[in-house]
Amino acid sequence: MIPCAEFEALLLDYPELDAGSRARAAAHAAACAACRAFLAAQLEADRALTAYFAGAHAPAALRTAVRARIERPSPFPEILDFLGWSALSAAAAALAAAFAPSPAPAITAAVIAASLAFGLRSAIDLES
Numbered sequence: 001m002i003p004c005a006e007f008e009a010l011l012l013d014y015p016e017l018d019a020g021s022r023a024r025a026a027a028h029a030a031a032c033a034a035c036r037a038f039l040a041a042q043l044e045a046d047r048a049l050t051a052y053f054a055g056a057h058a059p060a061a062l063r064t065a066v067r068a069r070i071e072r073p074s075p076f077p078e079i080l081d082f083l084g085w086s087a088l089s090a091a092a093a094a095l096a097a098a099f100a101p102s103p104a105p106a107i108t109a110a111v112i113a114a115s116l117a118f119g120l121r122s123a124i125d126l127e128s
């Protein structure tokens with residue numbers, strides 16, 4: 001049986017689950033009373049919200065305003081994102097090295113390298 005945390009994660013995409021994931025979720029709900037009750041509450045809330053908002057449509061002006069905010073380019077160039085994440089990561093590494101009982105140079109270098117890699121990865125994630 002999958003753990004409760006995995007079951008809860010599956011609930012996030014419950015309507016779109018593939019057959020295998022839905023079967024794992026169903027098996028967990030069948031065996032776990034707490035998660036079965038949670039699933040029932042989620043489904044009931046979904047039904048109630050769907051019924052409440054049936055036929056409701058956002059005004060066109062709201063849709064346009066939201067789209068404009070979503071599609072607005074960042075005022076900061078991507079390189080600043082990279083530098084910001086790298087600086088934050090390096091500062092964390094420096095603090096960790098300063099407060100470590102006796103930081104070995106190799107460990108400190110590894111932490112700083114990992115921090116720079118984290119900063120680079122974060123910058124790449126921001127681009128996608």
Ligand SMILES: [Zn+2]
Binds near residue numbers: 003004028
């Ligand atoms: Zn459970």
